[in-house]
Amino acid sequence: MVDQRNIGVALVLFYLLLLSLLFKPTVEQRLSSSIEFTALFELRSSLGLKSRDWPRKVDPCSSWNGIRCENGSVFGINISGFRRTTVGRQNPRFAVDSLFLLPGSIPDWFGRRLLTLQVLDLRSCNITGVIPSSIGNLSNLSILYLSDNRLTGAIPSSLGRLLSLSVLDLSNNLLTGSIPPGIGALSQLQILNLSSNSLRFSIPAQLGDLDSLVDLDLSSNSLSGLVPEDLSGLRNLQRMVLGNNGLTGLLPVNLFRSPSLLQVIVLRNNSFTGELPEVIWSISGLNLLDISQNNFTTELPNFASYDNAAAAVLDISGNKFYGSLTTVLRRFSSMNLSENYFEGSVPDFVLGNASLGTNCLQNVSNQRTLTDCVSFYGERGLSFDNFGPPAPESGKSNSNRNRIILAAVLGGAGFIMLLTLFLLLVLRVRTRRRVSHRGIDVGQVCAETTPPSPGLAINFSSLGDLFTYQQLLQATGDFTEVNLIKHGHSGDLFKGILESGLPVVIKRVDLQSIKKEVYLSELDFFNRFTHARLVPLLGHCLEKENEKFLVYKYMPNGDLLSSLYRKINSETDGLQSLDWITRLKIAIGAAEGLSYLHHECTPPIVHRDVRASSILLDDKFEVRLGSLSKVCLQEDDGRQNGITRLLQLP
Incomplete structure (x- = not known):
């Protein structure tokens, strides 16, 4: 009897122990980082996951399927096979907006499972390793951000298959090798940013086929060779940044279009030589031109200012520009002209807006030595002004x-x-x-000078070309003092260059101080007489009421x-x-x-x-x-x- 009672007690104790083990409360994992908490909910929204898998009002670490946590932090995400909402299926995105780190590399399966993905944004996620070539399988992808990570290796050529891509940003990584020519096949690409990597070799000519490209940034790499002339095909380009590379040689004459949509041109810190394409100065929408620290050598063109041109910033320091400071600088609100070989006086529109050190300018401190300036101009067969009139x-x-x-x-x-x-x-x-x-x-x-008689009309068709006032303004740079030859007794004489490149002398007759008969008598003379020993009259402009202009051949x-x-x-x-x-x-x-x-x-x-x-x-x-x-x-x-x-x- 005693033995049976003992056996019963033992069985009761066994069942109680078993129940205590079965119903022992477990320690739940909870997400302790508010940043990761916010990031998971943004990822939930961008992917369009249903509440059945990732419910709203619970802790992700304890209740979300596919989320693995350790020590209060997310270390694994698996969304394979999850069902999405209608909106999520139509616009799948994987964007975490840098709110938490995803250490490690991008798995190769990524490009084989998320085939409907349209936007992939992994900026500043501390990603390492190489870019998997399987990403080229994401044929619906339109935006790809992998910038500000630690990606290594070459850019996979398979990216050239992403024909729907409009944004490709791989900047600020450790990528090496060359730029794949296949990127030139991405006809819908609008933004291409490969800056701040270690890319080498030349710029592929195929990039000139990117008809829709608006922003091109290849700066801060180790690119070398010539800039391909094919880049002139980028007719919608607004921003060209090629600075801080090892590019060399002459810029193609037809690299920049006219008219052009370009607003930013940055070519600084390369080894370009020769002349700068002249059309670059006439791009009306340009607001930044930085070609500093190269070996460009030429004179500034003497264009008239553009009334509709945007106020721009100019940096041409560290080159070999020479000659006078011309009216082409009038449109720039801030200028760095230092470390060149400019000579002559400084115009009023430059004073106060420019850095002028280390040039050959008159009455400006911190200039080059006389020997340096004379040697530079002498090598080019030019005369130097010796810093103005000698003392x-x-x-x-x-x-x-x-x-x-x-x-x-x-x-x-x-x-x-x-x-x-x-x-x-x-x-x-x-x-x-x-x-x-x-x-x-x-x-x-000799009779006194008289104008032609009223009955004797001047045949203006025999007096050369009929110029417009705007043509003469452009030819003389708004009749600036730089182009003034002298004040004559019958008008002021200015040197000018016509649109055809022909140098001329233009006499401006101010009828408020000079009699009308003066220019009429001269026109009447050229209307009646011509000889090889007389200065040729090329044309005239009589459209302004108080000013008349005669255009002569330049001597x-x-x-x-x-x-x-x-x-x-x-x-x-x-x-x-x-x-x-x-x-x-x-x-x-x-x-x-x-x-x-x-x-x-x-x-x-x-x-x-x-x-x-x-x-x-x-x-x-x-x-x-x-x-x-x-x-x-x-x-x-x-x-x-x-x-x-x-x-x-x-």
């Missing part, structure tokens, strides 16, 4: 300069006397010849006054004079021009303004008479003028 010197150098000036004055006076005697001799011979053949006197009293050698003695580049600041053969050639040319006016025009014409500055010289030092606004006709009243009496003509 007064004393001692021996001052004495040498005085002797040079004295020699120049005496030589000039001698030349003028020789020219005067020669002209008198020619006039005497020709006048006698005309008297013997025509029986009339050529030296008549490369200026006038006789400036050509008699030219300043040469030397340590002694010497002057170089014209040789006597050239002087004789100029004297004969001037005589022929005056002889035409006096003896071959009917009625004869008196120039009335013959001086060294009105004798113009072309590129071969052939004479062209200028300053023709004071010419007048000789009245046929039988009275002899002073020259006739001096020569004692019959």
